[in-house]
Amino acid sequence: MVGHSFMGAAHSQAWRSAGRFFDLPLAPVMQVLGGRDEARTAAAAARLGWNQHVTDWPELVHREDVDVVDICTPGDSHAEIAIAALAAGKHVLCEKPLANSVAEAEEMTRAAEEAAQRGVRAMVGFTYRRVPAIALARKLVADGRLGTVRHVRAQYLQDWIADPEAPLSWRLQKERAGSGSLGDIGAHVIDLAQYITGDAITEVSGHLETFVKERPLAAEHAGLSGTASQERGEVTVDDAAMFLARFASGAAGVFEATRFATGRKNAIRIEVNGSLGSLAFDFEDMNVLQFFDATLADEEAGFRRILVTEPTHPYVAAWWPPGHGLGYEHGFTHQVVDLVTAIADGTQPTPTFADGLQIQRVLDAVETSSATRTWQEITA
Amino acid sequence: MVGHSFMGAAHSQAWRSAGRFFDLPLAPVMQVLGGRDEARTAAAAARLGWNQHVTDWPELVHREDVDVVDICTPGDSHAEIAIAALAAGKHVLCEKPLANSVAEAEEMTRAAEEAAQRGVRAMVGFTYRRVPAIALARKLVADGRLGTVRHVRAQYLQDWIADPEAPLSWRLQKERAGSGSLGDIGAHVIDLAQYITGDAITEVSGHLETFVKERPLAAEHAGLSGTASQERGEVTVDDAAMFLARFASGAAGVFEATRFATGRKNAIRIEVNGSLGSLAFDFEDMNVLQFFDATLADEEAGFRRILVTEPTHPYVAAWWPPGHGLGYEHGFTHQVVDLVTAIADGTQPTPTFADGLQIQRVLDAVETSSATRTWQEITA
Amino acid sequence: MVGHSFMGAAHSQAWRSAGRFFDLPLAPVMQVLGGRDEARTAAAAARLGWNQHVTDWPELVHREDVDVVDICTPGDSHAEIAIAALAAGKHVLCEKPLANSVAEAEEMTRAAEEAAQRGVRAMVGFTYRRVPAIALARKLVADGRLGTVRHVRAQYLQDWIADPEAPLSWRLQKERAGSGSLGDIGAHVIDLAQYITGDAITEVSGHLETFVKERPLAAEHAGLSGTASQERGEVTVDDAAMFLARFASGAAGVFEATRFATGRKNAIRIEVNGSLGSLAFDFEDMNVLQFFDATLADEEAGFRRILVTEPTHPYVAAWWPPGHGLGYEHGFTHQVVDLVTAIADGTQPTPTFADGLQIQRVLDAVETSSATRTWQEITA
Amino acid sequence: MVGHSFMGAAHSQAWRSAGRFFDLPLAPVMQVLGGRDEARTAAAAARLGWNQHVTDWPELVHREDVDVVDICTPGDSHAEIAIAALAAGKHVLCEKPLANSVAEAEEMTRAAEEAAQRGVRAMVGFTYRRVPAIALARKLVADGRLGTVRHVRAQYLQDWIADPEAPLSWRLQKERAGSGSLGDIGAHVIDLAQYITGDAITEVSGHLETFVKERPLAAEHAGLSGTASQERGEVTVDDAAMFLARFASGAAGVFEATRFATGRKNAIRIEVNGSLGSLAFDFEDMNVLQFFDATLADEEAGFRRILVTEPTHPYVAAWWPPGHGLGYEHGFTHQVVDLVTAIADGTQPTPTFADGLQIQRVLDAVETSSATRTWQEITA
Known part of the structure; x- marks a missing residue:
């Protein structure tokens, strides 16, 4: 490693x-x-x-x-x-x-x-992808339980630089970090949206925003020790990224990634609406998947809070009894399981580098769109 | 009137x-x-x-x-x-x-x-009873959707006298109010529990508690005007009432009524667990009924948040489109509708005075039980 | 009337x-x-x-x-x-x-x-605007409790035409309805976003989508009675509208209005993130305002579920005790109160027609933006 | 081990x-x-x-x-x-x-x-005890944030034998398991209630219920292999346990433990109401503590959903950034940390065996109370 x-x-x-x-x-x-x-x-x-x-x-x-x-x-x-x-x-x-x-x-x-x-x-x-609730979401879509997907609304909300006096870390400098919230956290919700729906983003209209243009240099940059720096440096990446999207299927997407959503700590939220049902997820309640089944009678339909801790749920049988939730790092364990299994079986693990490249293209199109103020297509 | x-x-x-x-x-x-x-x-x-x-x-x-x-x-x-x-x-x-x-x-x-x-x-x-979500709850039980009812847990939680300096109103004096939280709000959850389940409480073990034994007299009682009274009077009713219950069917109940549940304003909560499903309600979110259907596959079972605002729901067709909720006073309107309809039809409206009497007997048994520290049967 | x-x-x-x-x-x-x-x-x-x-x-x-x-x-x-x-x-x-x-x-x-x-x-x-929780939201922003507003995310989600076989009502015909979800429901969240923040949208990038292009004619249009029509007509308005927005203050907005969000009945959701705090509202739980106060210690900060039913809350003192919620139509009653009071006082009630005009301009800019695939400014 | x-x-x-x-x-x-x-x-x-x-x-x-x-x-x-x-x-x-x-x-x-x-x-x-949200709850009570504690309502709800055809495992036989839901899961909520409040239960009125008196023998007991057993055996422990409690401080408790709460998988719920505030916890959302601070103005008071994932929260600094939740097994890791630290420091780790004994006495009093239908004191 x-x-x-x-x-x-x-x-x-x-x-x-x-x-x-x-x-x-x-x-x-x-x-x-x-x-x-x-x-x-x-x-x-x-x-x-x-x-x-x-x-x-x-x-x-x-x-x-x-x-x-x-x-x-x-x-x-x-x-x-x-x-x-x-x-x-x-x-x-x-x-x-x-x-x-x-x-x-x-x-x-x-x-x-x-x-x-x-x-x-x-x-x-x-x-x-390997949070059980997300894997279940993909399965429900793949099983046709949502019908034709119409809407995807996906947000990745954090707040760690909402304070304008938070220091200028390397993550806020383009030459080192590449981009800001867009690539760091926006990439995750792009992947999740495409993974859950089995669909691909084909066109975007994006807007990148840097709310706080200058920040105090961290002590390491300012050459000071022990005292608060008065020096400030320029923030060269986006604080927040938003974009509208169209998918190959005709579904419509709305995406947002920000580090300025005060009070949201790691709110990866994704909602998918289809002709037969809907799904909603929030990582801040990561063992739960909300599912609305529109084929039920109106009288008894409602978003169901599925506690994704049953042995029948993806990855869960290896862990604890129902109701005993998993945490953040379990997704990494599942990743190891899937990788090692693929290596042993001689099959291709996913997401592949080609999948990663396609997401990179979406990120790139969002940046270009934000700069040109026009929609951009994602091309191979 | x-x-x-x-x-x-x-x-x-x-x-x-x-x-x-x-x-x-x-x-x-x-x-x-x-x-x-x-x-x-x-x-x-x-x-x-x-x-x-x-x-x-x-x-x-x-x-x-x-x-x-x-x-x-x-x-x-x-x-x-x-x-x-x-x-x-x-x-x-x-x-x-x-x-x-x-x-x-x-x-x-x-x-x-x-x-x-x-x-x-x-x-x-x-x-x-005439909140649509409650009427729906009764219907689901009556339709057999919960199977055999095992548990009822019902709470009526308020907090308006949690402050020990809240004045001694007439509601805290036994000669005028009869009882405290037990009769004032506990009576409601007794009625709801029996109404929803279609079952009757047959035996109770109760405990009444008066946390604050003396309170400042309200100005009206103290004969003072314009200044805070130093005089105090005795609280002669219960601040809170709790009881265990058995129902005729063998179901087990746990009841609580209190005016000391800080932060709970009018939390009428009732949860019913049966062999085939469960229901949960909280008046602080009064347009919602939670329903768990255990006959679904484990993989997709979960408490569903039914927004009880569909035209197929009890009383709702007369009002607004789906998602446009009702408020506290609508239950009273439904009561008028049911009463006037029964009068016109020459039928007996419910709850009858006999129903009210049976609830009075439960209240009485809880008081006796609390005094004697033993279980009490409800007898006709 | x-x-x-x-x-x-x-x-x-x-x-x-x-x-x-x-x-x-x-x-x-x-x-x-x-x-x-x-x-x-x-x-x-x-x-x-x-x-x-x-x-x-x-x-x-x-x-x-x-x-x-x-x-x-x-x-x-x-x-x-x-x-x-x-x-x-x-x-x-x-x-x-x-x-x-x-x-x-x-x-x-x-x-x-x-x-x-x-x-x-x-x-x-x-x-x-006259839902108490919304009026409280505006007050908190006006009182500076959110600091500098960074993000507004607003959604108006319904699902009444998610079924592609729902009939072609007049609301789906441009010559009669003007627009689809954009004007009918999108206008509400535009108003709420501007009202709560006290800020104005200055620029938009929009996308209108009509998922179902043809629908069965309603019997009235098809000249048929008593039998399901086989004839179909064209849907000439948007099924869904999405747009990115910039506010005069520099805040960033993401808006969505749709009638295809399966399971969402009247979900008017608005979240506002500022440098000192955040607010969140959902009309499906209309008596509640969520508030995050970032000035509290991290250890005890969290979104607070304020039950907006206290006598100190806007409009509430006239109604019921705490915890006894209001319903959809109460906002209309408050509107009458405010209008009659303004007439009697000889003051100007709000929102004025000029406010309505500004919203119309935002709607217009969204439509133009969607057609031209470029950002549009809102001009007076 | x-x-x-x-x-x-x-x-x-x-x-x-x-x-x-x-x-x-x-x-x-x-x-x-x-x-x-x-x-x-x-x-x-x-x-x-x-x-x-x-x-x-x-x-x-x-x-x-x-x-x-x-x-x-x-x-x-x-x-x-x-x-x-x-x-x-x-x-x-x-x-x-x-x-x-x-x-x-x-x-x-x-x-x-x-x-x-x-x-x-x-x-x-x-x-x-070592779930961060629980440790935070104890700290808030110890810091006086709840004032005088009035109410504890604690439930441990599971549903794994709600089906009357679930087999007779050793956990349902008194000679092997000692007791049913009471000792297995009820013991946990007794410990939590006392730990969070720093108070001790002194008196109880209990009720044990065995809803399903006979169950099919598991294959291992019936001497059958490969076919469903027709033989049935007696369930000799409680399916559910409920009790009212008084604490040394005068606070009132309501406790419930059951394996028949359909849809509740591992719902360890505890709510504590005090004169200055309230706390609520549910293990099915284990990274969250709800806290109501009654010292705030009514206008802005509400239960706050504290995401207990900040570095300032108990045990959390060792783990992941804010919003990246922990799972079931992390409590065991914290237990090892506390034990090893105490051994190294030469101090007494808690809970001690004396603490465990006191809980055993509460369990014993609940059983006796249920049998005698009277209140029982907990004596040392």
Whole structure:
């Protein structure tokens, strides 16, 4: 695994736990952790439970005792590491977004398709797909329970920079982060909307907004220690992204991603309305899927709060009895299960790098649309 | 109508509105309002829309231009007025609780049964039965959708005297109010539980609690004007009432009524669990009934939030389109509709005085049980 | 009052009830109802409680015993009736949308402004403003409790034509209805968003969608009686409308109005995020306002479910005790109260016709934007 | 660790994870798993991640490489194992309920108190205390935010035997399980109620109900294989338990535990009303605590939905960013953290065996009360 902060911790817990609850066809060994700084990487390896550590990722991707490379670094290094690992014959799990640009994503997708010829697998980490309630949502749509889908309304709402005095972190600088809320969290709801509906966005009208143009530099940037910085720097990414969308099927979408929705902490909300029914989900109540079945008599129809904790629900049988909910990191465990199973079975895990590339194209079209004030088509 | 405060206002709006939305077989005329004080009764009649007013209720119950007597006074005058009105051949609608004692309620029930022989109708005003969501709940149970009922948990939660410095109103004095939360609000959930399930409570173990034993006298009692009273008086009724219950069917009930549930304003909550399904209701979201249908596959079962605003729902077709909810006073309008229809049809409206008497017996058993610390049976 | 269907019934109940609960400075008399068909108008007058009726609206607007003309007809007759009434010196309450076009609305606004010089008042009926929870929302924003507003997300979701076999009513024909979901329900959420924030939309990117292009003709159109029509007609209005918006303050808006949101019956939802707090409302739970106060410690901050039924809440003191909720039609009663009070006080009631005109301009810009696939500014 | 089914899996995940997220003063090693059957214990040790296994628990409690004995067996073996382990100088974590009888619990408590003299620690596993929302609830009460507590209403609702044809498992036989819903799940809400309020139950009136007196024997009991058994056996424990309670402070409690609440899967609900505020919790939405602060102005007071995922909340800083919820098993991890910390610090972890004994006495009083139909005091 390369990278050891927020995503590194989540992925480590997943690698550690998957085989304890699921019958895996292969037994993962947490062999080597890659990082940049020797001391911090060593400490992380000890804490997160990796046998060894390196500070040189090329070494990691070429080691014989490594079969899978799990990339948890920021987006600007994804392409280089993933392409090298695939070339070295290692299966790759790459955190989302696939890359910071369409061009990189295209290159990665070509590498993945070439590797697939050799039986080497590549997968991108849109983990929320593996929340049981989301997997159930997809199943209900696929089973025709919603009929023809008409509307998708999807929001990813956070509030961690709603305070204009929150410091200018690297996530607010375009050269490092690629984009702001759009790529960081908007990408997730694009993936979920397309995954649940089995449909693809074909056209968008977008609007990116940066509400707070300047922020205090974090102490690390300001060269100050121990005192609050008076210096300010420019915010060069979007604070919020909104877009209208059309899907291939003719369904209409409304999307929003923001870090300024005061009081919403990780509100991934998606509602889908079809001719026969509707679904609604909010990650802040992640073990629940709301389902309206319009084929019931009006007298007794209503949104049902399905507690997605039954053994018949996706992934749930491996865990606890009904009503004993799962948490955020369980989606990562399910990702490991699906990846390891695909590797053992010689099948292609999803979402593929091509799926990641298509999402990158949607993100790109939203940015272009916002700049040109016109609708943009998503083209392959 | 006799009485013109809170209940008088609600009843007046009901008499005024019923014929505007429902096809009534008879057209009610708001003829005479009865009160004690000339000036206040005159003002109330003008405000509430009554043609005339009197300060002598016996006059009212004997007038030729009066067909129905609607009793909205405190409980200690119900028996006298109702019995006189029935004797005079007037149909009677009597606010709940039917009376302040079992003995009075028995006398009233005898009078009602005797009057029924002469085609004169008597009905007691447990209005919450006529909230559409409650009427739907009863229908679902009656239709067998819950199977065998196992549990009833019912709460009536308010908080208006949670502050120990709230003054000693007449409602907190036994000689005037009869009982505290038990009779005032507990009676409602007893009625709802029995109405929805179609079952009767046969045995109780109760506990009455008076948390605040003394309160400041209201200015009127203390003979002070303009200054906060230092004088205190004893609270002689229960602040809260709780009881366990067994029903004739073997179902188990847990009941609670309190004016000390801080933050709960008028939370009439009832949940019923049966072998095939469950229902849940909370008056603070009065247009909604929650229904769990256990005959659905586990994968998709969940409590459904039925918005009880469809034309197929009880009483709703007369009102607004789906999603346009009703309010507190609509139950009173439905009560007028049902009463007038029964009078015109020559049928017996419900709940009858006998129903009111049975509830009085449950209240009485709870009090006795609390005093004796043993279970008490409800006997006819 | 002119018109006697859905809105006529709601307005009648409001005129009848306002003085029974509120201290009105003037006592409304329900004098004349105007309609087209003699028999139906007579029946409606009897049912809704009007003293007289006419089938000739010009007669109504010139009668000496008429002081206020309440226009509840479809949008295509608003301009003519309102302008005539104002010219005749009658105060006017006009249902929304103000008109079917910007041009008509401009003419009406000129007439209203001219009439105002003579002390004659004109008001447009965006009734949802007068739901207590909405009035409280505006107050909280005006009091600065949200700080700088960043986001508005507003939806008006219904589902009454989600079934593609629902018949082609006049509301789905452009020549009669003007527009579809956009003007009928979208206008409401535009008004609410601007009212609550005290801000104005200045720019939009819109998308109108007609999912079902043809529908069975209703029997009345097909010349058939008693049998289901096989004939189909074209739907010439939008089924759904979505738009992104920018406000004068720099806040970002996302709006959606649809009649295809299966399971959503009258879900008027509005969420506002500001630098200090957030608000959320859903008309399907109309007595509740959700409020997040970000100035509290993180440890105890959360969206609060304010039950807007306290005497300190707007309009509520006239009604029932805490926890005893109001229903759909109460907003109309509050509208009567505010209008009558303004007339008596000689002040201008709001929303004015100029407010209605501005909303018409937003609607117009959304339509143009949808047609041109570009952003449109709202210009005066 | 002794025992390897449901609780064994949860405890194993906790021992494995605690040190990965929290800074533990000691590093737990998962050394030996004890079970009865060699093959099944070996498989469980491999799956759950224990280094060795034994089928002889006395061996386990005397091994030199064992410092802590974690008892996850059924209640009838708790006393014997715990007392032996404490005598052998091992720290003990014992699953709840502490024992199947008051006598056993007393003996265990004496052993624990004697061991404490020698610095050997004993703790009982009421894990739900360590859900962050529950720990926050306790803190708010302890900080005085609720004022004087008046009401506790606590329910533990499940539905896994609502179907009368569900088989007769050992959990429904008194000789093996001790009691039914009362001890299995009722014990949890008794602990939570006392823990959150910091108060003790002193008196109860209970009612135990067995709705379904006979059930089909499970195949294992009936000696049948592959065919549904026609044989039936008697259910000898309670299906549901309800009781009224008084607390030392004078607060009033209403408790209910049942396996017949159709649609409720693991609904641990607790509401506490005090003179200054109220709290409400439901485990089916376990990352949320509802809090009503009555010291706010009426206009803006309401139950706030605190998402208990902030770094300032108990235990949360070790985990994920705000809005990224925890699941069922995290409480077990927190239990390990607290136990290991107490052992390292030489302090007494809670709940102690004495706490477990007091709960056993409450359970015992409920049973006696149900049998005698009178109130019972809890005596030390």
